[in-house]
Amino acid sequence: MEASGSLKRTALYDLHVELGAKMVPFAGYDMPVNYPQGILGEHQHTRAAAGLFDVSHMGQFRITGSNYDAAAAAVERLCPNDFRSLTPGQQRYGFFTNERGGILDDLMVTRDGEVLRMVVNAACKEPDLDHLKANLKDGSKVEALPDFALLAIQGPKAAAVIVRLAPESAKMTFMTGAALKIAGIDCYATRSGYTGEDGFEISVPNARAVEFARRLLAEPEVKPIGLGARDSLRLEAGLCLYGSDITERTTPVEAGLSWAIAERRRKEGGFIGAAVLQKQWADGVAKKRVGILPEGKAPARAHTEIADDSGREIGEVTSGGFGPSLGKPIAMGYVATGRAAVGGTVNLMVRGKALPGRVVKMPFVPHRYHRT
């Protein structure tokens, strides 16, 4: 076991230990990878009922300017996404890009009145904060929110739980946010998540986080879920993991994330790396992110080479493992554009053997968001 003395802890650390979690280092934090139920059971519980995740290691920021539009315009210089058109309470997925069009981090933005709220990945939160501080223009300011925990409740019964404790949440739809009082605790919740299921991500003061988590865990549908199942759930949902599926060396165009970049931004540019992305939209890209279904039972993990029938390397798996909802292995990765069509066959080079696989449409498990 590794010494975990230098690792940071979230406000829920003691609760995780009390619940019997296996704690592992993740992005500088000591985090629960699974509870006694185990990854498979936790995964299936989330797909069947409601799972509670501690995602307090992620970075929460508040960005303010002279008004919302000024703050959003300042952020848009660093992100290719359209945040200016958000109406109050609306949420949108986005990313920071670099000069080469590569992705520095992916993130969620919510318009909270005149404030722009942002949630970023744990491993990137320090560089993201520095990037924002150095580059926000026109008097816009960023403030980190280390005094707030972030909890996600996900699954087909998540909404029933939250509506029971905060009836006004019933009118929220997918990718919207609102200040709520949940079981008497002031929170800011968005109807979003990282599992493909309906659910909420809820920002709550550290001082009330344990009480809040216990209140949710007291509901019959809810069980605690660790980072292990979080990863298998997001992979089945076809969602990217920053640092694996998207990095500084992959662009949103290659990653198949152009859907997150509105027409106005594509035409106008005005963000870091715009010229690279505009050239890729015009001329195409050499590689594309695809879903791959291995034919056998052996999982093809990240960094598995993808080859064609003649043994020539055509790409690499960036996330791969076992999909508990499907009962078989699943993977995503990048392949040469000419080999990216759905239905195409590839070979996955696992431990020196070529295992056949097929390029498939993602998600592997249909999304069940509450859109209307």
Add this chain to the structure above:
Amino acid sequence: MSAIRYTKEHEWVKVDGDTATVGISPYAQEQLGDVVFVELPEVGKKVEKGKEMAVVESVKAASEVYAPIGGEVLEVNSALTEAPATVNEDAMGKGWFAKLKLANKAELDGLMDEAAYKAYCDSLH
């Protein structure tokens, strides 16, 4: 009755005459979590003590299983291919990986007995 011996890598070996049955320990299966795939050696293959013999994969990761003792593979537990979770349910019994024809009984000498292995696992916490 034959004694069971363990390795520091958490494999077990049970010798009966010149046949050695090998698998992974309850401690190993618990550390791995839910086993979803097992890759077994081919029958007839000669494995060397301490070298890779099989692969066991949990939801999270793939791990190598090393041969606790050298020998020729006589039989593999092909039931694990369809039901890999057997390794979690009965690591010391139905979750066995392979039977080997013992090459050199003296290789057993460096392995831990039940009591030594228990003390070793306790020291890992």
